[in-house]
Amino acid sequence: MTFWKRFATNRGAVIGLVLLAAVIAIALLAPVIYPGGPWKMVQRPFLVPFTTDGLPLGTDTLGRNVAAGLVHGARVSLLVGLVSTVMALLIGVPLGALAGFYGGYVDEGAMRFTEFFQTIPNFALAIVLVAILQPTLGSITLAIAIVSWPPVARLVRAEVMSLKRREFVDAAHLAGLSNIRILVSEVLPNAVSPIIVMASLMVATAILLESSLSFLGLGDPNIMSWGYMIGAARTVIRSAWWLSFFPGLAILLTVLALNLIGEGLNDAFNPHLTKKGRT
Amino acid sequence: MSDPILSIDALTIDLPAGADRPHAVEDVSFDLSKGEILCVVGESGSGKSMTANALMGLLPDGVTVGRGRAVFDGTDVLPLSEVRKQALRGARIGMIFQEPMTALNPLMRIGDQIAEVFAAHKLHSKSERRARALALVKEVGLPDPEKIIRAYPFQLSGGQRQRAMIAMALALEPEILIADEPTTALDVTTQAQILRLILALREKHGMAVMFITHDFGVVAEIADRVIVMRHGRIVEAGLAQQVLETPQHSYTRALLDAIPTGRVPDLQVITAAPALEIRNLNKIYRTGGGVFRPAREVRAVNDVTLTIAKGEVLGLVGESGSGKSTLGRAVVRLVTPDSGQVLVGGVDLAALDAKALRQQRHRVQMVFQDPYASLNPRHRILRSLSDGPIAKGVPKRQAHTRARELLDIVGLGADAATRFPHEFSGGQRQRIGIARALAMDPELIIADEAVSALDVSIQAQVLALLADLRRKMGLSILFITHDLRVAAQVCDRIAVMQYGRLVEVGPVREVFHAPQQPYTRELLAAVPGAGWAVAPEAVSA
Numbered sequence: 001m002t003f004w005k006r007f008a009t010n011r012g013a014v015i016g017l018v019l020l021a022a023v024i025a026i027a028l029l030a031p032v033i034y035p036g037g038p039w040k041m042v043q044r045p046f047l048v049p050f051t052t053d054g055l056p057l058g059t060d061t062l063g064r065n066v067a068a069g070l071v072h073g074a075r076v077s078l079l080v081g082l083v084s085t086v087m088a089l090l091i092g093v094p095l096g097a098l099a100g101f102y103g104g105y106v107d108e109g110a111m112r113f114t115e116f117f118q119t120i121p122n123f124a125l126a127i128v129l130v131a132i133l134q135p136t137l138g139s140i141t142l143a144i145a146i147v148s149w150p151p152v153a154r155l156v157r158a159e160v161m162s163l164k165r166r167e168f169v170d171a172a173h174l175a176g177l178s179n180i181r182i183l184v185s186e187v188l189p190n191a192v193s194p195i196i197v198m199a200s201l202m203v204a205t206a207i208l209l210e211s212s213l214s215f216l217g218l219g220d221p222n223i224m225s226w227g228y229m230i231g232a233a234r235t236v237i238r239s240a241w242w243l244s245f246f247p248g249l250a251i252l253l254t255v256l257a258l259n260l261i262g263e264g265l266n267d268a269f270n271p272h273l274t275k276k277g278r279t
Numbered sequence: 280m281s282d283p284i285l286s287i288d289a290l291t292i293d294l295p296a297g298a299d300r301p302h303a304v305e306d307v308s309f310d311l312s313k314g315e316i317l318c319v320v321g322e323s324g325s326g327k328s329m330t331a332n333a334l335m336g337l338l339p340d341g342v343t344v345g346r347g348r349a350v351f352d353g354t355d356v357l358p359l360s361e362v363r364k365q366a367l368r369g370a371r372i373g374m375i376f377q378e379p380m381t382a383l384n385p386l387m388r389i390g391d392q393i394a395e396v397f398a399a400h401k402l403h404s405k406s407e408r409r410a411r412a413l414a415l416v417k418e419v420g421l422p423d424p425e426k427i428i429r430a431y432p433f434q435l436s437g438g439q440r441q442r443a444m445i446a447m448a449l450a451l452e453p454e455i456l457i458a459d460e461p462t463t464a465l466d467v468t469t470q471a472q473i474l475r476l477i478l479a480l481r482e483k484h485g486m487a488v489m490f491i492t493h494d495f496g497v498v499a500e501i502a503d504r505v506i507v508m509r510h511g512r513i514v515e516a517g518l519a520q521q522v523l524e525t526p527q528h529s530y531t532r533a534l535l536d537a538i539p540t541g542r543v544p545d546l547q548v549i550t551a552a553p554a555l556e557i558r559n560l561n562k563i564y565r566t567g568g569g570v571f572r573p574a575r576e577v578r579a580v581n582d583v584t585l586t587i588a589k590g591e592v593l594g595l596v597g598e599s600g601s602g603k604s605t606l607g608r609a610v611v612r613l614v615t616p617d618s619g620q621v622l623v624g625g626v627d628l629a630a631l632d633a634k635a636l637r638q639q640r641h642r643v644q645m646v647f648q649d650p651y652a653s654l655n656p657r658h659r660i661l662r663s664l665s666d667g668p669i670a671k672g673v674p675k676r677q678a679h680t681r682a683r684e685l686l687d688i689v690g691l692g693a694d695a696a697t698r699f700p701h702e703f704s705g706g707q708r709q710r711i712g713i714a715r716a717l718a719m720d721p722e723l724i725i726a727d728e729a730v731s732a733l734d735v736s737i738q739a740q741v742l743a744l745l746a747d748l749r750r751k752m753g754l755s756i757l758f759i760t761h762d763l764r765v766a767a768q769v770c771d772r773i774a775v776m777q778y779g780r781l782v783e784v785g786p787v788r789e790v791f792h793a794p795q796q797p798y799t800r801e802l803l804a805a806v807p808g809a810g811w812a813v814a815p816e817a818v819s820a
Binding site for chain 1: 638647648656658670
């Protein structure tokens with residue numbers, strides 16, 4: 001069975017993929033759907049959803065279009081999620097690979113360094129970093145990447161440690177290949193599947209982290225994001241529920257989609273671990 | 280022998296849709312009588328284990344019994360409910376498995392595991408369970424029973440674990456014992472002991488044994504009757520002697536022919552120039568230890584001196600833990616020896632630094648044991664074969680042409696180059712492994728248990744290929760194996776290792792017919808079916 005066929009047998013994963021594709025499409029088309037941007041005041045404040053033409057989700061405390069906010073917020077969430085995950089992989093994969101492959105003092109050093117980051121609670125560290133660096137889109141992304149790479153390093157280290165004992169790695173040593181070459185072309189390609197699965201889940205975590213930061217008012221003040229919308233609406237949650245409900249729903253669906261995809265990828269990469277009875 | 284206590288009638292086991300064949304087992308019928316040892320023989324994938332698993336109700340998910348009956352004591356056991364099967368398992372049908380390490384719970388003491396069998400069937404009081412466990416441990420011949428029942432599985436050797444498994448299977452005095460390749464993972468001497476134990480227990484308890492194996496040597500040793508299976512069907516059944524001496528079916532004959540016979544080849548004329556000289560090689564493994572405790576030392580290779588002439592095949596034989604693999608890996612410098620020299624073509628590989636070593640690696644190449652782990656699953660065959668030569672400085676195009684030639688030489692055809700390892704069978708992968716070693720134009724090839732993981736018929740093909748290549752190319756080979764019969768077939772000289780030391784070195788004929796050392800004699804005596812396998816030679820001589 002091909003990879004895609006295995007992936008497609010997991011219905012949840014397919015639903016997740018469709019959801020994510022929809023979110024990505026909305027994010028890409030945001031300037032076309034709402035060319036005016038999310039900040040423009042279009043009507044009087046606190047318009048209830050589904051009552052006014054052209055404002056399907058109502059307006060917020062300052063009379064801005066909630067739907068426009070959501071659509072433009074999708075761009076920020078996805079961008080932060082993807083970029084921070086890529087950055088985390090760029091830190092975690094090389095560090096973990098070197099630690100696992102060389103062992104000994106390299107491993108000790110790299111793992112103590114990793115533990116240094118793991119001992120500080122993720123969210124607290126992210127808050128501190130954003131506060132020090134000034135809240136801009138770039139610094140938020142960086143902060144999320146810095147708090148989320150340690151698990152990647154751990155995972156890659158474990159994978160590399162078990163792969164390097166395989167006989168094909170011995171064979172590569174005997175062929176006279178250099179250590180770096182063996183690590184990059186023999187070992188790492190075989191560790192790709194768990195990394196991909198983890199990355200898909202990390203994007204989801206990063207989106208949640210960004211939303212949480214924005215909710216606390218630590219987001220980039222010039223950028224509309226889902227977390228910011230919920231944060232701004234929390235004072236009026238009893239009188240205008242839709243202001244926090246719709247961005248919350250958007251976060252929920254996106255994160256759920258990514259988790260479903262992650263699980264589907266995991267099943268598809270490791271067909272032996274899935275329940276055989278399902279076929 | 281009386282009426283059959285188990286009678287299997289037209290058993291068919293269905294595989295899930297999409298498997299390589301519709302039935303794991305098709306239309307299999309046989310009887311098992313009280314006190315009888317029935318050997319079920321076949322190569323991997325022949326369905327021999329599935330038959331046993333169906334009896335025990337241990338079929339994997341998706342695999343179901345299609346048709347047929349298995350009548351045990353008047354009732355068909357196949358359609359029984361899970362609860363009734365549980366009552367049957369252990370109590371009336373016992374089972375032992377191939378891997379005693381994975382079949383025992385690593386976190387439970389041996390005594391508790393045996394006592395648990397009684398507990399599962401709600402028998403006896405707690406103290407009585409313990410007493411019975413102790414008696415069983417004594418019965419299966421484990422040394423120091425008082426200590427053993429308090430030991431954890433990791434503290435026992437492979438043979439001891441298998442004895443503990445047998446004790447568990449015997450706990451409730453089952454009428455049938457199913458043994459699924461119980462000695463395959465063991466050394467020859469341990470294997471011989473376990474086989475003797477099973478024979479003795481059969482004698483004492485009069486139970487019927489269904490013994491699943493791929494090894495005709497084992498069959499010759501213990502079987503009363505034999506069933507030969509292939510692709511899920513019985514191709515031949517009969518009394519052991521009948522099947523072994525006058526096989527009717529061509530497949531049985533092919534299987535018997537494929538067995539390395541232990542027939543000793545004539546002495547080859549060997550040049551004096553050495554391909555490999557090992558001088559006083561030592562390797563000590565240290566484990567544990569700390570500030571207050573001395574580390575545990577294992578002398579894996581202890582002062583070994585050995586020479587292999589150009590064009591010679593030297594067999595390195597020993598049981599697991601004898602240090603034969605460490606010696607092989609030290610020669611290719613996958614393991615760095617503590618002291619001593621490894622001279623190949625005048626270069627001491629043991630003394631080189633990392634960079635110089637990389638340039639000299641091509642002199643010695645290795646064919647690995649596990650055909651599934653020794654090829655990178657993400658690289659096409661062409662890349663696996665040409666990466667080494669390219670790193671050595673051979674132009675890319677030339678390396679690719681050579682790789683295709685070699686694939687042709689090892690009998691796979693040049694078009695195998697563009698495929699991935701998972702498209703090949705175990706035997707084919709081992710051919711690729713040989714081609715990869717040859718691609719480096721080595722002065723010496725180390726074959727580390729290179730045929731041990733293969734079925735006998737495939738094993739014979741790969742051995743024939745090695746012999747052929749050796750004749751054509753004048754290869755020097757260090758052939759590491761635990762199987763004396765295989766060693767006898769392909770080697771010129773044999774070196775026997777025990778506890779890291781070389782015990783005996785000599786031409787095959789001398790080592791086999793006039794062994795000097797008691798350990799060598801013990802090893803030779805332990806080969807299963809020894810008397811039967813030597814017989815054809817007596818006729819031809």
